[in-house]
Amino acid sequence: MAKLEAKIKDNPKLLQNSLSDGRISLYLEYYLGREQNPVLDKDGNQLYYTSGAMKGKPKFSIKHHRRKENLNLYLSDKPRTPVERQTNKETLELALKIRSEREQEFKENTLGYRLKRDRNINFLDYFQTYIDNYTKKDIRLLEGVLKRFKEFLSIDYPEFDCVIRPEHLTKDMMGKFVEYLQSKSVGEGAKGYYQRFKKVISHAIDHEILQKNPCKGIVCKVDDQLLRKDVLSSDEIIALLKTNYKEQNLEVRRAFIFCLYTGMRHCDVIELKYRNIDYSNSLLKFEQLKTKGKSATSGVVIPLNDSLLKLIGESDDKNKYIFTLPSHTMCNKALKRWVARAGIDKHITWHCARHSFAVNILNNGANIKTVASLLGHSGLKHTEKYTRAVDELKQKAIDSLPELDL
Numbered sequence: 001m002a003k004l005e006a007k008i009k010d011n012p013k014l015l016q017n018s019l020s021d022g023r024i025s026l027y028l029e030y031y032l033g034r035e036q037n038p039v040l041d042k043d044g045n046q047l048y049y050t051s052g053a054m055k056g057k058p059k060f061s062i063k064h065h066r067r068k069e070n071l072n073l074y075l076s077d078k079p080r081t082p083v084e085r086q087t088n089k090e091t092l093e094l095a096l097k098i099r100s101e102r103e104q105e106f107k108e109n110t111l112g113y114r115l116k117r118d119r120n121i122n123f124l125d126y127f128q129t130y131i132d133n134y135t136k137k138d139i140r141l142l143e144g145v146l147k148r149f150k151e152f153l154s155i156d157y158p159e160f161d162c163v164i165r166p167e168h169l170t171k172d173m174m175g176k177f178v179e180y181l182q183s184k185s186v187g188e189g190a191k192g193y194y195q196r197f198k199k200v201i202s203h204a205i206d207h208e209i210l211q212k213n214p215c216k217g218i219v220c221k222v223d224d225q226l227l228r229k230d231v232l233s234s235d236e237i238i239a240l241l242k243t244n245y246k247e248q249n250l251e252v253r254r255a256f257i258f259c260l261y262t263g264m265r266h267c268d269v270i271e272l273k274y275r276n277i278d279y280s281n282s283l284l285k286f287e288q289l290k291t292k293g294k295s296a297t298s299g300v301v302i303p304l305n306d307s308l309l310k311l312i313g314e315s316d317d318k319n320k321y322i323f324t325l326p327s328h329t330m331c332n333k334a335l336k337r338w339v340a341r342a343g344i345d346k347h348i349t350w351h352c353a354r355h356s357f358a359v360n361i362l363n364n365g366a367n368i369k370t371v372a373s374l375l376g377h378s379g380l381k382h383t384e385k386y387t388r389a390v391d392e393l394k395q396k397a398i399d400s401l402p403e404l405d406l
Contacts, residue, residue, distance in 0.1 A: 011106065012069070014099045024075040026095045028102055032065040069102070071095055121209060122163045124150065130200050138196070140328065145193045145200075152180045166204065169214040178220045194220040230346040232260070232356040243342040252334040255323040256353055258311055262302050263357035263375050265290065266350040270325050275318035282309060288376045300376040 012028035019025055039047045039059035047059045073095050079085045127146050134142060154161040156176055160168060177197075181190040197215070204210040232240070237260055255269050264272075267289045276286045284302040291298040304312075312322055325331055332349050339348045346352075358371050372380055 010099070010103065012099060012102055014095055016075070018077065019074075022077050024077055026071045026073045026075065026091075028069040028071065028099060030067045030069070030106060032067055035063045035065065036060050037063070071098060121166060123166050123169060123204070123209075124162070124164060126166075126204060126209060127200055130203060141192060142196050142200075145196050148181060148184065148193060149177065149197065151184075152177050156180070166210045169201075169210065171214050171216070171218060174214045174218045178218055181220065191220050230348055230352055230355075231359045232344070232346070232348065232352065234360055236342070236344050236346075237356070237360075239342045239344060240338065243338060245341055248338060249326070249334040251324050252326070252331050253338065254311060255325055256331075256335060256338075256350065258308065258323070259350070259353035260356055261308055262304075263354045264302075265354060266328055266331065269323060270321075272322045273318065274312075274315045274320055274322060276322075277304070277309075277312060279309070279314070282306075291376065291378070298376065300374070302374055 012030040015027055015029050017025045017027065037060060039061055041047055049055050049057050049059060073091050075088045075091055076084045079088050124146070127149070131139065131142050131146065150161065153164065157164075157173065178190070178194055181193050184190075201210065201213060201215050205213055241257070258264065259266070259269055262284065264286075265288070268286060271289065272284075272286060276284060278285060282304045284300075284304055286300060288298045288300060326334075328350070335348060335350060339346065354375070358375060361374075362368070362371055368380055
């Protein structure tokens, strides 16, 4: 008879004991906690470790408390007949069922605990609660993940578009969700969304909302060398510059134009102050928020022409912010309206300014090392995707020519 393998987190554990008559007795072992007492010398003084990794730390004796419960269930150590093997199987199944019931009772008695699986939990509500209690800066992306998941359910699993129980989250569903993300998300959005979705899944597992991980083995692959976001061509940038309308947010306009001509991220441009401008040398100097304290190339220096200096203006208060912008979401909404008014049929977000800047200066003859320096990249790996985008634009330009009829 094979030895039982109790899971580390099981409490109680199902264990076995071999008897002299050839049978195996099954019993449960409860872990009740541990007792820690200081180790004292004969005079009652605390003893300390004098060597090793614990040197200088006080000594304690640890006593673990456990309790056993005999189930009065027995297995044949060496079953020889089909009947004995079947009996062993049924007995073991009964023991495992008892162990599971005892675990629930034990948790309820000791912790006032109720198993989450007994609750009618809606995973969508659980996801929203997770977001409501989330405190990190990427909360906006988490909100986007939940939105995409709800959209996915309404299309592929309409029966779950309002309520989906944790047990209905299957591996097959997760595979389809990844495909949906890849079809709908631009840039590395699909991968980022899926990574955050898995964080929520892991949280649900840790809190016993889910018994198994439906995302296990499901990977969202993204070609890091492929630029997926739309870019604005020089002509489209000119079209934007010429587009003015009454309801336009002028601060969003001013800041986005600045990013188109400097390659700055939204998180950096909102922190830009007049002390970051070296007017005597026409330079912009700042430290990238994304890599601050993590990379030697987090500091970036960008030359400014007269047009950009005019766009920035001047202030006697060097600690004053250059741009006063609304939230990232509101910026993108204003940008979307502006792009539509300009007659540009592309999915343009704020980060597209950075990509457009890189592609356009490469297209105008800048070398890849210069572009990497202006973008604050630590190496050329991240910059190479822009050269591929330029190559694709050149190919599209060639393909747009009329066919030769030879």
